[in-house]
Amino acid sequence: MQPLLLKPRYALSVLALMLTSTFTFFIGSAHAVNTTQTPYQTDRKDAGTSNSSSVTIGANGQVVTYGNGAITYTAPDGTKFKMTQTQFVELGNSLFQQECASCHGVTANGVPQNKTPGNFPNLRHEAAAAVDFWIESGRMPAANPRDVQAQRRPPKLSHKEALAIAAWIATLSKTTAWPLIPSTHLKGGSLADGSALFALNCAACHTITGDGDALAFDTYAPSLRNVPVVQITEAIRTGPGNMPRFAGNLSDAQVRDIVKYVSLYIQHPRNPGGLGLGGLGPVAEGFIGLALGVGLLALAGFWVGERQ
Amino acid sequence: MSDTMVKTKRTKKQQAGPYGKLGHTINELDDRLGIAKAGRTFFDKVFPDHWSFMLGEIALYSFIVLLATGVFLSLYYVPSSTLVTYHGTYLPLLGRKFSEAYESSVNLSFGVRGGLLMRQMHHWACDIFVGSIVIHMARVFFTGAFRKPRELNWTIGLTLLILAIINGFLGYSLPDDLVSGTGIRIAYSIILSIPLVGSYVASWLFGGNFPGHIILERFYILHMFVVPLIILGLVGAHMFLLVRQKHTQFPGPGRTENNVVGAPMFPIFMAKTTGYLFVITGVTALLGAFAQINPIWQFGPYDNTSVISYAVQPDWYMGFLDGALRIWPSWSFHSFGYTLPLEVFIPSVILPGIIFNICFAWPALERKFTKDNEMHNLLDRPRDRPVRTAVGSAMLSFVFMLFIASSTDVLAKYFSISLNTVLLFMRYAVPLSPVVGYVVAYYICKELQGVEHAGKRKVPNVVTRSATGEYIATPAPRRVDDVHHELAPLQVPTYVSSEEPPPSTSGVRQVDR
Known part of the structure; x- marks a missing residue:
């Protein structure tokens, strides 16, 4: 008697079963990851103190500036915009109610009025640098609050308005939330340290050319090509969205080195070899090599080969 | 002809002998190495x-x-x-x-x-x-x-x-x-x-x-x-x-x-x-x-x-290896104190092995299936061998899709699609691509076979309207460039004579195998 498996009908059905199970594996593993996690980080209570060498305390006992030769952090100050601090905070409050309260709530606690607490972050302990980053990078007010990740856009609010909102939010918390608005002194930075630290800390998501790339579940590491110095520093120190917050493991000097490398080389890559091809690496190179190189040569072959 | 001879081009030429200086050198080389025969084969390669x-x-x-x-x-x-x-x-x-x-x-x-x-x-x-x-x-x-x-x-x-x-x-x-x-x-x-x-x-x-x-x-x-x-x-x-x-x-x-x-x-x-x-x-x-x-x-x-x-x-x-590694599900086998990392072994060792072995075996496979053991010096048009063309198209589609799968992140980024969606798509698209490639190529071949003169240079029609309003289409007369002149084959000399070699002729030649 012939074994069952040797009969074509049975062999085929076994093969079909194997193929089907293959596809089941495909489906299974694609859905195996938890999708319910929220991309927002709401808990910033663990904000540490800076590695600063000098701290300036204001008249009311609050921290006004601190920092060192690498980065100075300054509290939002209305006098720079020819306003008293009270007026400045009041401006921030009214702007917040107008632009932000529909999601973050009128008291900035992340609970919109008459709605159950949702996925909106509580901003009451938010640092000035974080507020400034989100507003000045155009991510807030969000184009679509339900987006997994807010996109960089031309900012809707001005520098002054962003700082005013940050100043108002600072008044909601009894302690000063770290960090304040940074200003990075690039002059003394080391490019070599910056490039090494960039490779170690940033390239894993933003890619070594700083072009950014897609991450899992609709999130992405944005391109660093057109990010101002202040916002790079703010992002490293506050960790917006999915980005980890680099607090204890990088000193101010190291952050300054990274920012210097990003602003001088990542944003202005020296392309001594010709066209940079978008920093895409082998994908673009392969396309050019095949389409332009082999394609042109095949056309030339047509031209040469068909000549009588 | 004395030592006082004026060196002109003509006298130089006369001195060099009937074959010229280069010819003389080649002659000397031929006497020692016998390069004329190989050279003739080489120069007359058609x-x-x-x-x-x-x-x-x-x-x-x-x-x-x-x-x-x-x-x-x-x-x-x-x-x-x-x-x-x-x-x-x-x-x-x-x-x-x-x-x-x-x-x-x-x-x-x-x-x-x-x-x-x-x-x-x-x-x-x-x-x-x-x-x-x-x-x-x-x-x-x-x-x-x-x-x-x-x-x-x-x-x-x-x-x-x-x-x-x-x-x-x-x-x-x-x-x-x-x-x-x-x-x-x-x-x-x-x-x-x-x-x-x-x-x-x-x-x-x-x-x-x-x-x-x-x-x-x-x-x-x-x-x-x-x-x-x-x-x-x-x-x-x-x-x-x-x-x-x-x-x-x-x-x-x-x-x-x-x-x-x-x-x-x-x-x-x-x-x-x-x-x-x-x-x-x-x-x-x-x-x-x-x-x-x-x-x-x-x-x-x-x-x-x-x-x-x-x-x-x-x-x-x-890229095709990278693509296979990226989309392969994370299967691995742990037993008896050993780990069999199938998620690496299958896409990066087994898969390319299969691809290249199919390529190596193809001539033998085709001989076996077509039972064609004849010598073939004339080429096929791809459409006349739809199955072979379809198989080649299937293989190319498969490898190409694997290649595309190696840029899942770039695709996700530039088309603003979730990386997971791209991955899931590729997991279906890659195994399906050879089927699609096969079917599409097969039917294109069949369609092309059905069209008379497909692929030939098109001759424009000249449409004229007669006095009664009737339209008549007639093929335009061929331009001079369009007419392909078949040149009369020239016989290649089978030996090298000791006399003056015939002038090199250009044009189409025909040699016997």
């Missing part, structure tokens, strides 16, 4: 006039560019993992410590005159080399040029493709930058994933654990000596068989299974192919000069296994 026969030459000449630029690079590259401090001109690396291999690669880019151009030409020529091998192979496959008696040359060509890919990978690894270090790491893991022998082979190749200290030296010897030497030898064998078995040709007037109709090597094809050599060198040089490839200074050194960049892809010819 090349059929079809542009697609030039595709293989892209590979040949880009290989020559590779050899030339590679020799230049080898003068400056140091294959050493010894740590050195960089003192060059690229500021972000100044004072950093990394391997001498990376340092010498950066230095030959920035410190050596023309070094960067040579490095970029080398890399572009490599991309073009492998690409042209693939399209040359596709031409050979779809026209059935691999059939008896040319199966051996098909095998040699495929081996060349594999060696080209391997050598490309080895070369990509040599600069010891972040990207190539990642590549070596992946290769190490792939070797490790082979059951039973994997760990031993990896340990033997790397001289211990990854990365070790000697892998760059070993890759260097393989990349610039061993593999190129084998490639060179196989290219020689490829060309020898080509001359020995003569070219295939497309069917046409005067073309039979027993002749070759086309232009002779000298002077026509010699002129064409030399010109083509310059075109290929020129395009490579233009790309090398104006399009930046593999900016290793941006990538930085691979000095720490914890340093990794996202979005690292291999060069395009390794």
Whole structure:
């Protein structure tokens, strides 16, 4: 008697079963990851103190500036915009109610009025640098609050308005939330340290050319090509969205080195070899090599080969 | 005729004898080495006039560019993992410590005159080399040029493709930058994933654990000596068989299974192919000069296994392997104290093994299925062999989709789709692509077979309106250029006479096989 498996009908059905199970594996593993996690980080209570060498305390006992030769952090100050601090905070409050309260709530606690607490972050302990980053990078007010990740856009609010909102939010918390608005002194930075630290800390998501790339579940590491110095520093120190917050493991000097490398080389890559091809690496190179190189040569072959 | 003779062109010519100075030298050489016969065979080698026969030459000449630029690079590259401090001109690396291999690669880019151009030409020529091998192979496959008696040359060509890919990978690894270090790491893991022998082979190749200290030296010897030497030898064998078995040709007037109709090597094809050599060198040089490839200074050194960049892809010819690795589900088998990492072993060892073995076996498979054991010197039009064309299309679709799968992150980024969606799509699209490729190609072939004169040059219709309002379409008279003149075949002399050789004639020749 012939074994069952040797009969074509049975062999085929076994093969079909194997193929089907293959596809089941495909489906299974694609859905195996938890999708319910929220991309927002709401808990910033663990904000540490800076590695600063000098701290300036204001008249009311609050921290006004601190920092060192690498980065100075300054509290939002209305006098720079020819306003008293009270007026400045009041401006921030009214702007917040107008632009932000529909999601973050009128008291900035992340609970919109008459709605159950949702996925909106509580901003009451938010640092000035974080507020400034989100507003000045155009991510807030969000184009679509339900987006997994807010996109960089031309900012809707001005520098002054962003700082005013940050100043108002600072008044909601009894302690000063770290960090304040940074200003990075690039002059003394080391490019070599910056490039090494960039490779170690940033390239894993933003890619070594700083072009950014897609991450899992609709999130992405944005391109660093057109990010101002202040916002790079703010992002490293506050960790917006999915980005980890680099607090204890990088000193101010190291952050300054990274920012210097990003602003001088990542944003202005020296392309001594010709066209940079978008920093895409082998994908673009392969396309050019095949389409332009082999394609042109095949056309030339047509031209040469068909000549009588 | 005395010593006081005035040296004019005519007297010089007379002095040189009936064959001229060059002819005299060749005569002397022939007396000693007997080169006339081989030279005659070489000069009279007939090349059929079809542009697609030039595709293989892209590979040949880009290989020559590779050899030339590679020799230049080898003068400056140091294959050493010894740590050195960089003192060059690229500021972000100044004072950093990394391997001498990376340092010498950066230095030959920035410190050596023309070094960067040579490095970029080398890399572009490599991309073009492998690409042209693939399209040359596709031409050979779809026209059935691999059939008896040319199966051996098909095998040699495929081996060349594999060696080209391997050598490309080895070369990509040599600069010891972040990207190539990642590549070596992946290769190490792939070797490790082979059951039973994997760990031993990896340990033997790397001289211990990854990365070790000697892998760059070993890759260097393989990349610039061993593999190129084998490639060179196989290219020689490829060309020898080509001359020995003569070219295939497309069917046409005067073309039979027993002749070759086309232009002779000298002077026509010699002129064409030399010109083509310059075109290929020129395009490579233009790309090398104006399009930046593999900016290793941006990538930085691979000095720490914890340093990794996202979005690292291999060069395009390794893309199908990377794509398979990316989309393969994470299966692994743990039992009896052993782990079988199927998620690495299947896509990166088994899969390419299957792909290349199908290619190797195809001539034999086709002989078996068609029961066709005849000699074939006339080519098929792809549409006339729909099954073969469909199989080739299926294979190309499959490999192409695997290749596309190696850029899942780039696709997700540029089309703003979730990376997971792209991955899921690829997991279905890749296994389905050969089916689609097969069916589409098969029916296109069938449709083309049904169309009379498909693919022939179109003759415009002239529509005239008669006095009664009737429209009449008549084919336009052919222009002079459109008429293809068949040249009368010239008989090739079968011996070299001692008399004045006949003047070299250009035009179509016919030789018996």
